[in-house]
């Protein structure tokens with residue numbers, strides 16, 4: 001009986017509460033949509049993320065040139081890889097969830113188990129850093145030390161407040177939701193020089209060993 005009730009509550013939350021969460025998340029952090037073409041299935045998709053151009057412009061501002069290679073950590077189907085390749089970059093990505101892949105260079109698995117070199121000019125983490133355990137974050141950041149720049153977008157406590165509380169933490173397991181300052185300290189403690197780019201709402205972190 002108890003299990004039945006728990007299941008009922010779970011189903012209710014899934015249907016009426018959790019469904020709203022991605023919308024809140026994207027409204028706050030990624031209020032952009034664009035379309036991507038799935039060549040395999042010959043159809044267009046609507047995608048909510050940061051426009052790739054915006055991310056590469058940040059790189060160009062820092063280094064005075066365009067990135068030549070791009071690694072999307074948590075790349076989903078690889079939609080950004082397709083775009084980045086079209087922009088002339090060498091691309092790779094990994095995602096723990098198996099999607100219908102749009103690009104052959106998508107690896108399925110956790111970034112924590114990824115053992116191939118990641119020495120790309122630009123790494124992008126859309127929400128992934130909040131999805132691993134807090135104690136695993138240094139190991140993830142360590143994988144990006146041979147790159148030139150990491151751009152990260154994820155929820156912080158500031159966003160959580162705007163969205164009215166702790167709902168994000170429950171959305172898909174416990175999340176590491178911390179303040180902007182906590183994240184900057186975290187990047188800095190783990191070998192990066194980091195800043196928060198207010199205008200875009202993105203963290204920019206450059207490995208100290210590359211500077």
Ligand SMILES: C[S@@+](CC[C@H](N)C(=O)[O-])C[C@H]1O[C@@H](n2cnc3c(N)ncnc32)[C@H](O)[C@@H]1O
Pocket residue numbers: 047048049050072073074075076079080094095096097109110111112126127128131132
């Ligand atoms: C918000 S989506 C970002 C998709 C894509 N990068 C974009 O910006 O359009 C975050 C992705 O991170 C993936 N993810 C979460 N934890 C991960 C991990 N430990 N390793 C690899 N991918 C992970 C999720 O499966 C999800 O597809």
